[in-house]
Amino acid sequence: MSDEDKYAARAQRMLTRWSGQRMPVQRRQTVEGEVLRQNPPALGELAADAQTYQEPGKTLPVLTQCDVLVVGAGPAGISAALAARRAGADTVLLERFGCFGGVITTVGMETLAWYRYEGTVEGEGIGIEMERIAAKMGGAIKWPYNDSQCLDADFFKVVADRLITEAGVRPILHCLAVDVIFEDDGKRLRGIVTESKSGRQVVLAKRIVDCTGDADIAHLAGASYRKTPKDKMLGMTTVFNAAGVDTARFVAYTESQPATYADWSRTWAQETTGKEDALRSPYLDKEFDTARELGVIPQNSTNLGGSWSALTPAGEATNLNLAHMYGFDATDVMDLTAAEMQGRQEALHALMALKKVVPGFEDAKLRNFGMTLGVRDSRKIIGRYNLCSEDVRNQAKFDDSVGIFPEFIDGYNILILPTTGRYFEVPYGCMVPLEVDNLLVAGRCVAGDMVSHAAMRNMMACTVTGQGAGVAAAVSVQTGQSTAEVDMAAVQAELERQGVRLH
Ligand SMILES: Cc1cc2nc3c(=O)[nH]c(=O)nc-3n(C[C@H](O)[C@H](O)[C@H](O)COP(=O)(O)OP(=O)(O)OC[C@H]3O[C@@H](n4cnc5c(N)ncnc54)[C@H](O)[C@@H]3O)c2cc1C
Numbered sequence: 001m002s003d004e005d006k007y008a009a010r011a012q013r014m015l016t017r018w019s020g021q022r023m024p025v026q027r028r029q030t031v032e033g034e035v036l037r038q039n040p041p042a043l044g045e046l047a048a049d050a051q052t053y054q055e056p057g058k059t060l061p062v063l064t065q066c067d068v069l070v071v072g073a074g075p076a077g078i079s080a081a082l083a084a085r086r087a088g089a090d091t092v093l094l095e096r097f098g099c100f101g102g103v104i105t106t107v108g109m110e111t112l113a114w115y116r117y118e119g120t121v122e123g124e125g126i127g128i129e130m131e132r133i134a135a136k137m138g139g140a141i142k143w144p145y146n147d148s149q150c151l152d153a154d155f156f157k158v159v160a161d162r163l164i165t166e167a168g169v170r171p172i173l174h175c176l177a178v179d180v181i182f183e184d185d186g187k188r189l190r191g192i193v194t195e196s197k198s199g200r201q202v203v204l205a206k207r208i209v210d211c212t213g214d215a216d217i218a219h220l221a222g223a224s225y226r227k228t229p230k231d232k233m234l235g236m237t238t239v240f241n242a243a244g245v246d247t248a249r250f251v252a253y254t255e256s257q258p259a260t261y262a263d264w265s266r267t268w269a270q271e272t273t274g275k276e277d278a279l280r281s282p283y284l285d286k287e288f289d290t291a292r293e294l295g296v297i298p299q300n301s302t303n304l305g306g307s308w309s310a311l312t313p314a315g316e317a318t319n320l321n322l323a324h325m326y327g328f329d330a331t332d333v334m335d336l337t338a339a340e341m342q343g344r345q346e347a348l349h350a351l352m353a354l355k356k357v358v359p360g361f362e363d364a365k366l367r368n369f370g371m372t373l374g375v376r377d378s379r380k381i382i383g384r385y386n387l388c389s390e391d392v393r394n395q396a397k398f399d400d401s402v403g404i405f406p407e408f409i410d411g412y413n414i415l416i417l418p419t420t421g422r423y424f425e426v427p428y429g430c431m432v433p434l435e436v437d438n439l440l441v442a443g444r445c446v447a448g449d450m451v452s453h454a455a456m457r458n459m460m461a462c463t464v465t466g467q468g469a470g471v472a473a474a475v476s477v478q479t480g481q482s483t484a485e486v487d488m489a490a491v492q493a494e495l496e497r498q499g500v501r502l503h
Pocket residue numbers: 071072073074075076077094095096097101102103104106107109111112113114175176177178211212213214216236237238239321373374375376442443444445457458459460462
């Protein structure tokens with residue numbers, strides 16, 4: 001239509017409207033494609049005091065079924081899934097975030113094996129393999145003070161994708177486990193309920209390995225667990241990364257003021273065996289006192305201090321493990337909310353202090369916070385065997401060993417590094433909950449006391465329990481035994497076939 005014709009048509013429309021005549025209006029199509037709508041939910045019941053709500057029953061679709069379902073994809077979950085798959089099980093790895101790696105990728109903790117000083121003896125297994133492959137793919141940088149690697153947290157997402165895909169593990173990301181399904185006996189698990197953008201769904205599995213860090217599945221299933229009292233819990237941390245760092249100047253500064261592990265206990269009492277005290281440590285904390293004295297950061301910003309790790313040729317200082325929070329419970333959503341927000345503020349205080357006080361950081365800027373707050377401590381199951389301080393300090397041996405872990409204890413004011421070649425065996429029993437069958441629990445929530453947790457929470461130890469649980473789950477499917485009664489000789493034979501050192 002020419003402009004002249006358009007003008008004439010518009011004028012005609014105006015004349016018609018003024019004369020009061022009604023014309024059919026041609027409306028533009030505003031919705032394209034099919035209009036979708038799901039049935040509105042059935043009515044539930046809100047209690048009179050509005051303190052509880054009775055959910056209506058609902059029929060859920062089954063998303064998938066498998067032999068072994070691993071819930072949570074941190075160091076333990078990745079290891080469990082790979083091990084179960086390598087042992088021949090059809091395996092699903094389900095994770096609430098959009099990447100695998102757990103604390104490595106979502107919090108940004110890159111130091112998988114920093115304890116590895118000369119003399120360390122450790123078990124060969126999937127943990128070591130992950131470190132080796134990340135380095136081979138160019139996703140790691142040497143840790144400053146020994147031959148271990150700092151994994152590049154973001155790049156590790158790709159390393160994990162590759163490991164999972166090549167092994168033939170079936171991945172499900174962006175999916176939170178929220179409930180469990182039992183067999184008719186009310187003791188053996190049959191599956192879980194999930195929530196995601198696809199709604200509430202079900203994943204059925206012959207065996208389940210809980211690698212959620214918080215023992216979510218064991219908790220939902222009614223297994224007993226313990227939690228360290230809130231005032232004694234290990235702190236939470238907001239890890240952050242900085243860009244624009246003059247790394248050469250910073251290294252020169254650390255060489256001029258060499259920190260050791262003795263500096264860790266500058267403001268608190270720390271137990272070591274003595275051999276740790278003179279070892280170099282990538283540690284900063286008195287710098288924050290100076291910043292407070294200078295008025296650069298608030299006087300009450302007192303929980304700053306800790307480790308730095310990788311320095312990249314691009315001028316980045318990553319994995320800055322400096323801003324800590326205490327007195328929060330990671331299984332309480334309001335505590336998580338408060339700690340997450342406080343953590344960002346404290347991390348910014350840490351960065352302000354570094355910029356003002358530490359040579360090399362003058363022009364630094366925040367590159368990013370970890371995707372989420374870092375949690376060290378929450379539920380630990382009560383297991384068939386509960387590890388204890390004595391076990392991890394005194395080279396415990398177990399008939400049902402699923403691997404070894406060097407004598408490395410870090411937490412609750414104890415620091416013991418495995419420089420003497422001492423190690424302990426990790427028992428299958430610490431992954432077996434008492435009340436629920438066909439469920440194993442691996443990673444930082446295995447059964448034990450506070451001191452054993454300070455050993456078993458370390459990422460490499462989580463890969464030991466992960467691999468052990470994955471293999472046991474797969475073997476128990478194959479032999480038709482439950483996880484509680486699985487043939488340990490068969491489990492250990494498969495672990496050895498996978499290259500794990502058991503004793
Ligand atoms: C700040 C910080 C610093 C640390 N420094 C070190 C260090 O230098 N070296 C070291 O060895 N260890 C370190 N640790 C300890 C170590 O990182 C953790 O203990 C370890 O990662 C635990 O491994 P995991 O596999 O058990 O759990 P996580 O790594 O926590 O992984 C659990 C996974 O499960 C997922 N998940 C949780 N709940 C659900 C659910 N309901 N449904 C679906 N998915 C779920 C999570 O998203 C996560 O990906 C540190 C920890 C923190 C927080």
